[in-house]
Every structure is written in C-alpha cells, then in structure tokens.
Amino acid sequence: MNEKRTSKGPLLLIGGGADDVDVRYACGFGAPDPFLYVEKGGERHVVVSMLELGRAQACGKGLQAHTPDRLGLKGTKGRGLGDQAVALLQHLKVKRILVSGRCPVGVVRHLEKAGLTVQIKKDPVFQGRLVKSAEEIKALRASQRATAAAMKAARGMIADTRAGSDGVLLTPDGNPLSSERVRQRIEQVLMEADCRADETIVAGGDQGVDPHERGFGPLYEGELIVLDIFPCSKVSGYWGDMTRTVLKGTPRPEQRHLVQTVLTAQRAALSRVKPGVSGKEIHEGICEQFLEAGYETGLVDGIPQGFIHSTGHGVGLEIHEAPSVGPNGGELEVGQVITIEPGLYYRGVGGVRIEDTVVVTESGCSLLARCGKEWIL
C-alpha cells in the first residue's frame, strides 16, 4: 500500500457494496450484489453477471459492461471481486489503481498480490457530489415533499386524540395511540410516494431525550413528542429529512421555553445560511444562543443532555453526507443541500428538535419543502 494519497489516474469502486452511492452517482447504475466499476480516462467499465448485463448496457451513460465469463474467468474463480478486478485491470492494461478508503481490504490484497499498485483516493471520491445539480435538487425536493406530507399526517393523527384518565392519548375509536401506530401511518404515506423509511423516530417524553431512540409504547398528553422522518426515494435514491416536535394538551412553562428557544435558534440559523458562511459559524451561533438562554450541555447522571449533536449535515444520495454544519464545518457553497436541526434534550422535560432541509442559494437558502411549525396540538 503506497502511503501518498492522490486523485489522478484510473479509479476502481465497488458498486452495490462499499461504494454503492458513488457508483450510482457516477453512472446511474446499481445492482443488488457488489460489482466492479472502473474509470479510466473517459471510459467507464463495469463487471456484472449475465443477469445484469442488459440493464447495465441500457443505463444510457455509455457504460462498457463486462461479465466474468468474457474476462476469461470460469467457475469459482469468477465469483470473487478480487479476481474480477485483476482480470479487468489487466484487460485495460492498468498497473496503478486508485480506490476509495472504503474499498474492502480483501480486494486490495488481491490486486497487490497480482502486482498492481493500489493507492487510496482523497475524500470525497467525487467532489461534484457536494454541490447538487438542478436535476438532483428536483429529486431532493420530491423526497422532502413526501416527508412533509408524512409529517402532516402524523401531526394530524396526534391532534385527533383526546387524553384518557391515565393521560394516554386515545384515538377517535378509543384505542391508545402509540409510537408504533404513528410510525406505521408515516411509513404508509411514504410508501405511497414510493419512498422507504426504516428508522422513523416517534419518541415521546424522556424517550425523546435520546436522539437515536425510535420510540415505543403509548403516547401521553402533555409530553413533548419528537417526530423525525427521513425517507429515501426508491425511484431517485435521494433522501428527505425533517423533524418537528409536538405536544398534545397544555405545555408546562419549561417545555414552552425549551421549544421556543429551539424555534428561535433554528430560525436564526436558517437566516444565517448563505454562500461563504461556514458550517462552524452557524453551529457556534446556535451554541451561544442556547447558552445565553440558560441551557447548558454536558453529562448529567451519565446521560448527555443539552445540545448534544451537530446543527446539520449534507443530504443527497446519503442521508448523512458532506458538508457538515458542526464544529468542523467549512464554507457553504451555492447548490449545497443541508439540514438545520438544532435540538435541546433534558430528562424530565423532554427532547426538542426542529429540522428543515434547505438548498444554499446566491442570497441565502430555500426550503426544499414547507411544513408548519405549530407544536401545541
């Protein structure tokens, strides 16, 4: 393994596996099992099974599609990506190859044993992924519109309840409303828009204090409920991402203050987004606002509380991608798509997170989809 990272020369990626998203970005082609993708000069090559050959040739991006068989690999030998990579690179007369840092070490070892020089390409593999094209923004808007529709359905479901004697929210048919039922409704709306969402968060009360808790069990009157919806379009592969925090009934003063602080911080952060401003500045602005409002961050009883995550992240073919809107975030550029999602989390009060996804424009930023922020239902 050569130590120096470089960016020039033939590149090998693993589609349908470690580099799936980059390969989809580069050539629009994906498959259910790992396959090889190689760029050399202006040429793009894939090695796929006979079953995928027609689809690869038809994908319309001038891909040259090979099969293990046509590369002279028969039987067991043709089944490994390492053998296929060696055969393809020998066929293309490539002696030095770039891979991503995610490339499986087993494949690299195969290449090195065959005498090839392997170098890791600097991140990101495709710089172009950081700034979205008009077509990509259209796809992101569609995913975010589906997200907003699901959010409205969830909010409507919670609004349309009354509290039972034990405080549990009851639906009009008299059954308790649970995180699971709200999540099912969200996923149904998303499914109808041909999106998938596997980790939707519907977390009430102290469950919402852990930002990674999906939520479970009955929902209660007077508790903050975090709704975080992030689906991927099965058609385009682009993600949406939106969070709202709601409460059915009458909030306690500390809940009201918490929500209003996050709402104000999110609005201020959205107004600061523009080209040339760094993710770091935006993040630090929120940290300061929270401190000024009296909200500290740190471990309480061994549990992280306060503002315990970054302000946001890029969204595209991955739900979390560059650029970061956090302590290490660089300068924003026109066409970047990011989330702005400040949050505050305290045991006994609850969690509040409010998130929109925006595209950076010449003069500021624009929401990918609208969804109101009324929170007392």
Add this chain to the structure above:
Amino acid sequence: MNEKRTSKGPLLLIGGGADDVDVRYACGFGAPDPFLYVEKGGERHVVVSMLELGRAQACGKGLQAHTPDRLGLKGTKGRGLGDQAVALLQHLKVKRILVSGRCPVGVVRHLEKAGLTVQIKKDPVFQGRLVKSAEEIKALRASQRATAAAMKAARGMIADTRAGSDGVLLTPDGNPLSSERVRQRIEQVLMEADCRADETIVAGGDQGVDPHERGFGPLYEGELIVLDIFPCSKVSGYWGDMTRTVLKGTPRPEQRHLVQTVLTAQRAALSRVKPGVSGKEIHEGICEQFLEAGYETGLVDGIPQGFIHSTGHGVGLEIHEAPSVGPNGGELEVGQVITIEPGLYYRGVGGVRIEDTVVVTESGCSLLARCGKEWIL
C-alpha cells in the same frame, strides 16, 4: 499486510458498516453509523459516540463500551474509525489484529501506519452463523410467516380481477391492476408485521424473464406473473424469502408445461434436502430434470434464458448468505436454513420461479412457513 490467513487472535470488525451483520450476530448491538467492535480473549469491546453509550451498555451481552473521548481522542481526531481503532488496540495492548476481508482499506492503512500487524480472517468470520439456533429459527419462521401472509394478499388481489377488453386486469373498482399496486399491498402487509421489503418483485410476462426486474405497469390476463417477496424483520433482523408464479385466466399449453416442470423440480429438490447431501447435488439434479423435460439454458438473442441462476442460498441476518445451493454448494447440515427456488425463463412464454425457505432437519427439511402453490387464479 501479512499474506497468511489465520483465525486465531484478537478480531476487529466494523459495526453499522462493512461488518454490520456479523457484529449484530456477535453482540446484538447495532447503530446507524459505523463503529468499532473488538474481540480479545473472552472480552468484547465497542467504541461508540456518547449518544450510543447507554444503549451499548444496556444490550445485555457484557459489552465493554468506550467513547472516543475516554480513549483520549478529542475533536476531529476522534471522528475517524482509524484513529479510534489505533487508540482502542493500544489501550488493549494488542499488536496483531484480525479483520474481515470487508474491512475498509482506509482503516487497515491507519492500523499499519501505527505499527500494528493486520491479517485477514478466513471466511466466514463466525462459522456459527451457518447453523441456526432455535432462537434464530423462531425469528426466521416469524419473517417467513409474514412473507406468506403478504403472498396470499397479493394472490388474492390478482384473483379478484377481471380482464378488460384489452386484456388488462381490472380490480373490482374498475381500475387497472399494476405491478406497483400489488407491490404496495405486499409492502403494507409486511409493514404491519414490522418488516421492510424494498425490492419486492411483481413482474408479468417478459418482465418476469429477467429475474432482477422488479416489474412495472399494468398486469395482463394470460401472462405468468412472478411474485418474489423477501422482507427483513425490523425487530429481529432476520429475513424471509418466498416466490410464487401465478396467472389470471387460462394458460397456454407452453405456460402450463413450464410451470408444471418447475413445480415438479422444486418438489423433487425439497425431497432431496437432508444432512450430508450437497447443494451441488441438489442443483445438478434440477439441471438434469430441466434438460430431460426439454428446457435448455443459454444465451438467446443475447439474453440469458432457461435455468439461469442457482437453486438456492442460505437465509439469516442476510438475505443471501452461506451455504450455497448451486454449482459449488457443499454438504448440508442440520439447522441450516436455505431456499429452494428453481426457475425457467423464456421470452414469449414468461418466467417461472417457485421458492420456499426450509430448515434442514435430521431426516430432511421443514418449511419455515406454508403457502399453497395454486397458480391459475
């Protein structure tokens, strides 16, 4: 990179990433972003963010959970898996470490730069995954029962149509029935069972000749429709897998013969499954039966036709895992869970695939869930 593969010594895997399934198998813990897992002697360690710490400690398998912070990593340096791996292994006084062949080369490079010796562990990383425990079989049965319920719903939906003047199947409300509508119904049934299924196949006519085509557009009377359903339980992580081929109306003689040949072959293969019989024998038995029935396999007009895939594969925490029931399949063992899914595909006639998932028993095999094979609806 040391050339020799070995299986003894401390092991490093990437949970939530390249080795996610193996880590879930080993310790029951998963997370949305990549994290380190290390086994050393009887100890098991993970490095997770503060947000995941409580969940890791609570997972009940005696995991020792570390954070980058507690390993002395601050700021940007703690964000990379490579730095975290070096810090943890130094903390554990490990100098030689095994990784899987899937380990990202970027992480390996980091370890080697820090002076560690890295070796690739022989596949499979956990031999135990090949034979399922009683608890695993219970989870697989639950996923397969959900699959069967979805299959019955799909079949009912197709049965409950009549053909319009152009042959398009019409639902009772007079609307055309499409692959998309059937797929939505399938996914809805699965969602209610807390399963996700992203690539369900509902492919009619010549679409069904390509085994990887999901299917689209209206469904027609008199065409073979391949229904292939393979959901993953969101609760257990175990998959189901079942395929049926149906037809609404009256089949043509060549369709009838094709289906009956596959049905007979699948039944014969199921009866041959038992410990000590190899996947290769079962696969070759089907190849012979198809040839005897007059069905050849090969490229016709550049399109693979005939019996163009393996007979089956293992099912567990991955939808495709060892053992193989194909040209290289080894001897089966009690407790292995495999699919038996012969198929024949010819342009102009259609595709037929019939698949069940079974567990190998002392005396043969047992279906994980039952679902009838009536195909003329």
